[in-house]
Amino acid sequence: MADISSPDNRFRFKIEGMDCGGCVATIRTALEGMPGATDVEVSLPRQELLVTLPDGDTTAADIRRVMGRLGFGAECLSHPEKDRSRRKGWLQGKPAQLALAAGAIVAAHAVSFPFPNAERLAFSIAALVTLIPIALRAIAAARMGAIFTIQMLMTIAALGAIIIGEPTEAAFVVFLFILGEMLEGRAARQAQSGIKALAEMLPRHALVQDASGNLNQIATEDLKIGQQIIVRAGDRIAADGVIASGSSAVDESTITGESIPVEKSPGDRVNAGTINHDATLRISVDRDSADNTISRIIALVEEAQAAKAPTERFIDRFSRIYMPIVIAVSALVAITPPLFLGLAWDDWIYRGLALLLIGCPCALVISVPAAIAASLAASARHGMLIKGGAVLESLAHSNRVVFDKTGTLTSGKPVVTDFIDLSAGSYDTLAIAAAVERESSHPLAMAVVAHADQQGVNRLDAREVTILPGQGMRAVVGVMQIYVGAPDHAPLQDKADADAETQMSRLKAEGKTLSVICADGMMIGLIALRDEARPEAAKAVQALKAQGMSSLMLTGDNEGTARALATPLGMAFQAGMLPQDKAGIVAAMAQSDIVTMVGDGVNDAPALAAAQVGIAIGSGTDVAMEAADAVLMSNRISDLPRMIAKARATMRVIRQNVAIALGLKLVFLITTIAGLTGLWPAIMADTGATVLVTLNSMRLLRDSGRDIAAPMETR
Structure with missing residues (x-):
């Protein structure tokens, strides 16, 4: 926590x-x-x-x-x-109050059967006894400045009912009020289950090996940075850290929402709350329990739930003037018809008291925060971290998405897309290139080695390796002088033949980075590399289009590289962009559109800040989690349309909640003034609306967002 x-x-x-x-x-x-x-x-x-x-x-x-x-x-x-004393006050618990109310009503009935003339007195006493805890709360709140509370309205209504000769109804209304509060409390606790589910992902204990080699179980919150914990197959990992020994598949769905386990080996990072699948791991703890990934997600979600959306702020302001208006209308209903039309005082006072209960704004006030809290918690459980109701609201109304290219639409790692052997089989060309590139940690070199390993080529040795900064590498393989690098710096004895030139022109036009392989001054092969689009990128862009969102890619790459990536994805692009250029374009678009910017959370910070919603894509890095308005923890852009669908679903639920809250009140307002309904339906309208609004909001806990983002496929 x-x-x-x-x-x-x-x-x-x-x-x-x-x-x-x-x-x-x-x-x-x-x-x-x-x-x-x-x-x-x-x-x-x-x-x-x-x-x-x-x-x-x-x-x-x-x-x-x-x-x-x-x-x-x-x-x-x-x-x-x-503050060592924490005992509850007398009859503070709702079950005790409900039992008191039920007992008082039963006692009143028991008295009224043998003594019918005492029925009014018996139920008056029952109503007053039942009302005591509520009245005490109302008086305490009023003395502290909170006059317009539901407890005060309930107290006035019940006392008024007794005065005008309706003690039985007063007693039952108080009973229903307490029952309604219990139902509201239960619904509210269920609505908070999203955060509780996140907290329960952390195990309470961890296994730590002492200096003698003995395994000791200690509380997770007592773990210290530098300690090594033992995590057996099937156990949840208790802390963030780095694997010291052991290899296993780890289920990271608690963090990313991705159900497929990820293979982990020594040196790889693991997160608290994830599940070790296959074998025992020894993990070196590098974060305190209060600072691990799950704890930070919980803290951010809780802070986000506390931050109010514009709609919620409006309803808060509205409710402050709403209550005095309701009381004034109730007073007018109770006084005006008898005073000016000569109608029955008891009848119209009764209707005025019912209006007091109908007018309670609880359901209206809870309609927005209940939906937002449920949505934020459910999103976090599925790897979509959204920082508050204001972000949700902006995301729901967003109509343009701007993407960074590298690391966002692409994986951020170059791969070999083409290998062309120009030697007509005279050389083991790919093996020669890999022998040289193994001596470098450059991303392009690592991509060549990975491709060679995938092809299963022979492993050769390179000697006298020299790195030529900005050009490539030179080495000796066997008896040959080998060069692997940029074509412009290739040490060729003769000009490349026409076929090689044609191939190079084609590969460059496709936006690929080109390396040549030369042996003793003769070009023997070509390698083309490119940072390819993520596998899910095309479907994500199409899903956004289906949601009415237009997409734009901004990149610092040249136009050819940008076009080669953007055209298959079916999106517009602008190339040659510096970070300040991206920020300027996003800021200009934000003047007329609601813009969502998606980047890696670090070098795209200016553009993320310029958009109404900045979304970082990254596996829960500190910078990403703190800098952006939302984070796709799964490092997968297919979650973007799901996030937008979740935001739009949340706004639909909010509109439904407001309609339920105001609609029920309007119906019972009319029926009460017409004399068709009384105090019982009034209290049921109030508590019932609150429960309905909360239960409606809880639907967002069950929807992960992935099933409402058509046409995306289910993971």
Whole structure:
């Protein structure tokens, strides 16, 4: 999990019982009125409170007591020694309150059967007893400045119902209210399951070998940098590190979303939370538990969930004026018809009380953050890290995608595309070239060696190897003087023949890098290399086109190389671009379009910053995770259309949520004023809408995004 340490005056609390936006507003309003309490941050997705408490008026224990009065449990995480008492207040738990309400109603019924005349009194007492915990919370919130809470509305409605002679209905409405709060809490906890699932990917213990060779099991959070852990086949890896010994296939789906295991050997990096498949590995830990890949993903997702999208900020502002308007309308409904039309006071007061309950904005306030939290968590589980609701919203409305070329549309590693033997079989040409290139670590040389190994050529030895910077390499193989490198610097005795010139012109026109192989001053072979498009690039670009997105490639390569890559992909391109040129083009496009820029997260930083959404493609590097608005952890651009589809699905769910929240209220507003529905349907409309909105948002947890990004194939 993320580090919970904090400065001495910064306190972090785990809050229990916070299940809607109304709870967040109540807590924030209450704490901002406490002496000395500043920088109040309340996170519904994390169920946490952050507050600065300088030494003086307010302590951690004071915060816990205030939370108790408001009906929430609070545990101090960052400074537990300063707040040792964590017992809940009387009847703070919803099950206890529900049991009290049910018991009071049963007792009232038991009394009313033998004593029918006492029914009104019995149910009045039942309603008042049941209402006590709710009223206490309402009063506590009001004293701290949070007047317009659902608890206050519920208290007014229940007391009003008793006064106008409807105690039975008052008792049952309170019961339904508590039941609804329990359902809301359960739905909210399920909506947070995405983050919990990420946290559960980390094993709690690790095997460490001591100096005597004994294996000891220690807590994962106690692992130190430099220690070596033993990971057996089938176990989850407990820390980020480098393999010291052993080779095995590692399932990295927890990080990248890719289900196919990756072969790992000594020197390769592995990440915490991934699964070792085949054989025992000894891993040298190089990150603290609070800084491993899973912990950083969790921290970034939690921060992203706390960051508000523009739609959410609008609804927050709207809800602040909405509640006073609802109360004013309820008062007008209760007073105006009896006062000016001579209608029955009891009837219209009853309708006004029902409107109070209908008007609670809980479902509306939770409609956006619930969907965003579910979407961000589900995306992170499938290798798509999105940093907040604002990014999701921009991504959903994006209509242009700009790609860097090298390392983004391509794999970033050159491969041999053509080998042409000009010796007519007189030489083992490829083996000769590989013998020379084995002595270099240059990417082009490594590509030639890899191609030779794949072809199974004979392995020859090279002597007197000399690297010619910017030109190529020279060596002796057998008794021959060999040159492998750029054609312009080839030590030819005679000009290359017409066939060789034709072949070289063709390969250069295809945007390929050309190397010649010369033996004793005679050209005996050609090798063409190119950084090829990723296997999934064409399908990704086509999927984006199907989503209505236009694609553009920006590259520093020459026009021939750019055209050779972009044309088969079916996308526009601009070549010869410097980093500042890319940033300028993206900034110009962003004036009229919503632009998503995809790059490697390092040298494309200016262009990523110029776009409305900057997406880094890379296997979870620190720079990529911190610099961009979103990261494709899988290093696979086929996840881009899935990410966009996920963002658009999220916005659809948000629109549905708002429609559910406002639609139910509008229906019951009309039926209540018409006298067709009363207090029971009103409370069910409020809590029911909140539960429906939360459950609708949870659908985003089940959709990974890969099944809604047609026409992409399923991985």
